[in-house]
Amino acid sequence: LIKAGIVGGTGYTGIELLRLLSQHARVDLKAVTARAEAGMPLAQFFPSLRKRCDHLVFSRPDSEALLQCDVVFFATPHGVAMREVERLLQHKIKVIDLSADFRLSDPRVFASCYGMEHACPHLLAEAVYGLVEINRESIPDARLIAVPGCYPTAVQLGFAPLMHPMRQDLCLVEHQSLIADVKSGASGAGRKAETHTLLSEMAENFRAYCVQAHRHHPEIVQGLRLMSGKSDLGLTFVPHLAPMIRGIYATLYARILPKARTQNFQSLFENFYKDQSFIDVLEPGGLPETRSVRASNQVQIAVFRPGDAANLVVLVVEDNLVKGAAGQAVQCMNVMFGLPESTGLEQIAIWP
């Protein structure tokens, strides 16, 4: 059994990690930390864990129990993991960080996005970006995984088949002006008490936010530039909040090049993802819905070329807390420890 710990277990990614790991056949959950709730049974804080996870009690952040783990997950706000990872690595503990701390390779970009200096810039180069379908080979040897953000996961997986330079497909679309119109449920904003995510503010309401600049924009661009090898790749990214708890729906637009080598985008996507157990390219005409992947680690993708239009439309759905956070983290762990990739992640979506 893999001995696992969680730092910061009281947020939405925390409870989702708890749900997945406490039902994972190869994991022994050793410690879950929470500063303010230290000493409280987890099942008291999260009544959904009652009778299912009654033995665990929140530990203090400096709990010694973490040091006996094989792997530690950080489900903390940004700025925490970068101050604690080094100590864990010194104890030969693998780290899977669900926060933003190690996603951006350039510490100056991190500083400008997150408003703080990076406390551990020398580990940025070593950290492996945990978008498993793209970076699977680098994960087994990694000591430190940066789990992608929820938006970046959906957007990168949707554009990836159009990006890959090895396949000379880059000539398919104009890479300088990609568009990602993305819609998210409220849980992406976390459990923090804020007026604008109250039910009375969000229900029966739809809105864009951070249109001028969102923290996930540089993360996505960094990933797509790496995939495509094009340093002038450009992206317009508009995130929106939809009145629901879970789910990300990405509607991606790319202008098809007149000289594109193939017009068969359906086959391109199917082939690109044919061996990926969590990526599901729908049949032509199939329409993804966020509920089709609710509470599961699946991603569903559809490709359209409407009418005589110049644009390719790619539709992507994921559960932001699973494939967009905790599920992807567990998927990374499985790859890291040589387990079948879908261990503990076979849950069927909740429908309706």
Add this chain to the structure above:
Amino acid sequence: LIKAGIVGGTGYTGIELLRLLSQHARVDLKAVTARAEAGMPLAQFFPSLRKRCDHLVFSRPDSEALLQCDVVFFATPHGVAMREVERLLQHKIKVIDLSADFRLSDPRVFASCYGMEHACPHLLAEAVYGLVEINRESIPDARLIAVPGCYPTAVQLGFAPLMHPMRQDLCLVEHQSLIADVKSGASGAGRKAETHTLLSEMAENFRAYCVQAHRHHPEIVQGLRLMSGKSDLGLTFVPHLAPMIRGIYATLYARILPKARTQNFQSLFENFYKDQSFIDVLEPGGLPETRSVRASNQVQIAVFRPGDAANLVVLVVEDNLVKGAAGQAVQCMNVMFGLPESTGLEQIAIWP
């Protein structure tokens, strides 16, 4: 492996049975019937099953495959099972009926509630009412199980500790005038297209319905009279629709008798359910929420005696599609076939 079939797999209890049974370690799902969809892959009808249940195709209702099953579940509207059960029993197939056909012991009550003559009244006496926590001993030998309705499950479980005659507790509350104020999500109304369950009609709206008479009222009263041995037990039952998909919240009121043998209702409830893996009596002051049991088979119960009031208040939550339907049916199957009762039902609730 238990060979299982489902008759009527396209409704909400159908998909929930599919979700549970296709992940059940001891079940081999052999046939799922649907009249209009015969020949269609299940995963085409329910995209949540893609990559998780890709091999199954809907069969015709008269499929021979059903006859090779050990157990057949009916997830049909009322009026179907009562015409087909006998043939299955003759083939030594156990039947677990999620519809109302075998819940009421008196065919005249059935006829008046459901507007049709009962087609198979001679099996009513044999059918075992599948409220496992109350009738567990009768289930292993049963050939035919009538799975309780969603409202009756919550209401009976909430009143049961006050009813049981063996414990001489009946003197605790006035049994002639119990009150059940119950709130349900929309999925209890099923997948049928009807104006009044459109999102535009139900969202941002709350309402009672069937206040004068609801079909579940006689089912609840029948159960409580059996438990208490009091033929004059009376119940005011007001069902409401809340703007959400899943969940039942029952707020129960019972007037405490001045001469009640005990005032410690908390202990009464804890003791009554202490050996039940799916019933969870909260600590004093604990408040159930429907999300705490969303997509799980758990029931959470709390007992209050507000202020100087004359009334005991019992709060009960369940997921209407799991403990109120498919999960309870699987629980019955587990008991029937001698499996550990929680096999395939250990899922942790989805939170948030």
Add this chain to the structure above:
Amino acid sequence: LIKAGIVGGTGYTGIELLRLLSQHARVDLKAVTARAEAGMPLAQFFPSLRKRCDHLVFSRPDSEALLQCDVVFFATPHGVAMREVERLLQHKIKVIDLSADFRLSDPRVFASCYGMEHACPHLLAEAVYGLVEINRESIPDARLIAVPGCYPTAVQLGFAPLMHPMRQDLCLVEHQSLIADVKSGASGAGRKAETHTLLSEMAENFRAYCVQAHRHHPEIVQGLRLMSGKSDLGLTFVPHLAPMIRGIYATLYARILPKARTQNFQSLFENFYKDQSFIDVLEPGGLPETRSVRASNQVQIAVFRPGDAANLVVLVVEDNLVKGAAGQAVQCMNVMFGLPESTGLEQIAIWP
């Protein structure tokens, strides 16, 4: 024109008052105060007011403009009005307080409910409780109105026809053990940022709260005791939160006395409210829904006597921000200043 001011204009009752008063043909809105937002245009804070209320700017709480008003509304948290009302009264300004400060006649009850000493107990006796349908005669001469809470409005209006001692109807129901099972939308909890009212916590969720004791309980009991003249009147009050923004649904239960003088409760209710423009007793069998009165000042009431049951069931719906707060306050103002009672309150509910 009536010169009106609002103290505390940034909450949900504040914006609702702004919506109603800025469209009221007989009102000139002179000042709206808000401590933190002083100097900000109202329409910047509430974009719904753009192009409709562009001239107003939030004033400081000590704004002199308040002193030029004929009437000042307090839409503040409890504890504010009681410290400021006296100064306004001295300036011959009428006060309509939407907070709890002057609802309870006994300062000790206020202190125990709201956790603070009452700063102005000598005005408690003078304050008129603004439940217009019950206290209309006292309002024209009042200097200070205490607008009822949202729950108390619904519950008292629902029980009132059963209570009134003048009509000798009190013998209709057992007054010692009334039950009010009430469901509210999230806006009743206000705009304050709190974890438990986030959309991610409240959507797809239903729960009771404050079951042991809620601040509105003594307010309701005080009102019903006054109406009935029965000092031993008892009430079990269980408030719930439903996943929606607006609306209160009260399901009331009263045990009918065997010796009740009338069994025709429908007529009793129709007669009691026959001259009330905002109270609408539905035809027999009619079912209220919260959306039927959404964003309007109407109340809809239905009376049922299910089956052979011992209990009378009364269903009441209101919009908690209109008849349960701002609308009732405007209704009080209309009566106070001799205007037709429904001036500015004729809005038709938003449907769907």
Add this chain to the structure above:
Amino acid sequence: LIKAGIVGGTGYTGIELLRLLSQHARVDLKAVTARAEAGMPLAQFFPSLRKRCDHLVFSRPDSEALLQCDVVFFATPHGVAMREVERLLQHKIKVIDLSADFRLSDPRVFASCYGMEHACPHLLAEAVYGLVEINRESIPDARLIAVPGCYPTAVQLGFAPLMHPMRQDLCLVEHQSLIADVKSGASGAGRKAETHTLLSEMAENFRAYCVQAHRHHPEIVQGLRLMSGKSDLGLTFVPHLAPMIRGIYATLYARILPKARTQNFQSLFENFYKDQSFIDVLEPGGLPETRSVRASNQVQIAVFRPGDAANLVVLVVEDNLVKGAAGQAVQCMNVMFGLPESTGLEQIAIWP
């Protein structure tokens, strides 16, 4: 007073027309027809009208009362108005059609979009497209108005300032590949009972639909081509359903031409709409939300040029049942009859 009639008063645009017209100071509502409900009081069908519109009863579709009207609104499904308009025009009755029958100038396009031959093609040329802000001058003399669809209203208003040839601004963006990513609430799908708009299917779910081709696409393209004078204007239009009742949120993308005459898009939009009482261009950085215009006739628009991106982003919100249907129809009537354009349309949005 303008004598007005409504044909087809039982859908969502019907009830919204009823709400607006019954509160319109210059309208006398004479007849509301409904085939199946003829003879039923309106307030029985729509309880929100109780005590506010108690005198009206649904008439039969062939009601003579229609012929005494000055103006008749059609709130019918497509295919009805085109068979009845001519008779009304012959009686000198003005017609405002909220259906799609007279929106498309080419009957072949109508036939291919709506699956039926046009029954009245000779009136297509005469019908005036009722997008008031663009076509105001043509409305006073019109006999027949085709009220734009909900999506076309939002998308055309958002692109219009970039299109207008008179101002030589067309060189601002690439007109061949515009993109409209639009999100709608469920009420846009109407009151018809269909599985896919049940609350259980739509709540907690987000999805695109009709990606390959939507009926509103040719309507939008027709309008934009007229405005711009560019017959090769192209549009990729992806409609989505959001889990809410009301509201349309349009996120529009247009690639800015390197040689654009101006870079000050904010001023461009402000100037273009500076005299329009229902169009509100937000300050730089302002973010529209659908709730800011809920139940009102306002449109809010914001313009962004994110980062170094090549694309202009225009955000537009409207209430699909008001400015996207009934409100715009009333606005047309006001202009047609020489009333101030905002008569009966001054309602402030419902917030929250």
